[in-house]
Amino acid sequence: MAKRKKILMTGGHITPAIAVADALKKTNTQIDIVFAGRDTSIEGSNSQSEEARLVNQRGFRFVSIQAGRITRAFTLLTAVGIFRIPFGFIAAFGICLSERPDVIVSFGGYVALPVVIAGWMLAIPSITHEQTLSPGLANRIIGLFAKKICVSFPQTVKDFPSDKTVLTGLPLRESIFHPPKNSPFPLGNKPLIIVTGGSTGAVTLNRLVFPIVENLTTYYSIIHQTGRLDLQNAPDVPNYFATAYLDEPAYAWAIGHADLVVGRSGANTVGEVAVLGKVALFVPLPWSGGNEQYENARYLETVGTSQVLNQKNLTPGKLLGAIEGIFRDKQTYDKKAVEISREFPRDGAVRVADQVMAILSHA
Structure with missing residues (x-):
C-alpha cells in the first residue's frame, strides 16, 4: 500500500486555500491536510479567527502559529508583532518537525513566510499561490524559496521567476x-x-x-x-x-x-x-x-x-x-x-491541486 502523503497549508487567504484542499481531497484519498494559521481574529483578541472557524467547519486539522508582523502604522500592537517575529520562526520549525509534511502549500501573508522558510531549511518543498494582481512583500520573499509559484492574473507572471511560475487562476469555492x-x-x-x-x-x-x-x-x-x-x-x-x-x-x-x-x-x-x-x-x-x-x-x-x-x-x-x-x-x-x-478560468482550485500533486509525486 502506498504511503499516505501529508500537506501543510498556511497563509493569509483562507477561502482559496480551502478550495484547493477540497479539490485535493476530492480526487486523492491517500493524503492528509493540516492547516497552520492564526487561531485568534486579530492581535490581542480572544475571539476565534475566521480561518480557524472555516477549517474546523470543513473537518481539517488546524494548528496555531503566532507569527509576528510589521504593520505600516506603528502602535503598541506593532511592537508586539515585531517582538513575535523570531518566535514565529521557532514555532514554524516546531510545526514542520512535528508534522513532517511532504509539501507546504502557501497562500501568502506573514503567517506563511516563516513556515515556508523553515520548510526550505528542512528540505520540505513548497508551492505558493498569489491571489492579487500586485504581489505583497511576503509572497515575493516566499517566491524565492518556493518550488512552484501559481498566480491568478496573467499580468502577475512577470513579478516572479518565469521558470517556476504558472498561471492557474484564482481557486474559487465550488459552491458558487x-x-x-x-x-x-x-x-x-x-x-x-x-x-x-x-x-x-x-x-x-x-x-x-x-x-x-x-x-x-x-x-x-x-x-x-x-x-x-x-x-x-x-x-x-x-x-x-x-x-x-x-x-x-x-x-x-x-x-x-x-x-x-x-x-x-x-x-x-x-x-x-x-x-x-x-x-x-x-x-x-x-x-x-x-x-x-x-x-x-x-x-x-x-x-x-x-x-x-x-x-x-x-x-x-x-x-x-x-x-x-x-x-x-x-x-x-x-x-x-x-x-x-470567459478569460478567467473556473477551475483554478483544480489547477493548483494538480501542481501540488506533481510536487508530491516526487516527494
Whole structure:
C-alpha cells in the first residue's frame, strides 16, 4: 500500500486555500491536510479567527502559529508583532518537525513566510499561490524559496521567476457554481444588489449604505452582509435583508443572482465577480498591503465591468449616485462582464491541486 502523503497549508487567504484542499481531497484519498494559521481574529483578541472557524467547519486539522508582523502604522500592537517575529520562526520549525509534511502549500501573508522558510531549511518543498494582481512583500520573499509559484492574473507572471511560475487562476469555492435553486431570502423580484465587506463585514461600508437603504429599496432588493458588530444598526425596511454572515449556499445564491455587487475588493471577491460575469462597485480598503485592493479593482474598472470608488471622499449620496449610474448603463456593463468572464478560468482550485500533486509525486 502506498504511503499516505501529508500537506501543510498556511497563509493569509483562507477561502482559496480551502478550495484547493477540497479539490485535493476530492480526487486523492491517500493524503492528509493540516492547516497552520492564526487561531485568534486579530492581535490581542480572544475571539476565534475566521480561518480557524472555516477549517474546523470543513473537518481539517488546524494548528496555531503566532507569527509576528510589521504593520505600516506603528502602535503598541506593532511592537508586539515585531517582538513575535523570531518566535514565529521557532514555532514554524516546531510545526514542520512535528508534522513532517511532504509539501507546504502557501497562500501568502506573514503567517506563511516563516513556515515556508523553515520548510526550505528542512528540505520540505513548497508551492505558493498569489491571489492579487500586485504581489505583497511576503509572497515575493516566499517566491524565492518556493518550488512552484501559481498566480491568478496573467499580468502577475512577470513579478516572479518565469521558470517556476504558472498561471492557474484564482481557486474559487465550488459552491458558487452550484447555487441552491430556491431563494433563502424573503425578497421580491426587483433587481438585486448584494453588499458585502468580505467574510467579516465592513463597518465603513455599512455607514455608507444604511442611510440610503430606503431610497434603494424603492427600485431594488438588497442583501447586505454587515458583519456581527453592525447588524443591530441595520434598517428594518421591506426589500432589504441584513445578516451578519452568509453561509456558502446563501452566498452562492446571492452572488449568482446579483445584478450588482457593492463591496470591498479583496482577491476573492474580485475573482468571483470576474468569473461569474458580474458588475460591481468596489470600495477598496485604503490600507490594504501594497494597495492591493485598489489594484485588484482597478483592473476590472479598466476593462469596463466595474467602477472603483475612493473611500476617502465617499458619502452615502455619492454612493447612491454611483449605483444609479451603473443601472442606467447596465446593458453595457453586463455585456463587458460576460465577455471578460470567459478569460478567467473556473477551475483554478483544480489547477493548483494538480501542481501540488506533481510536487508530491516526487516527494
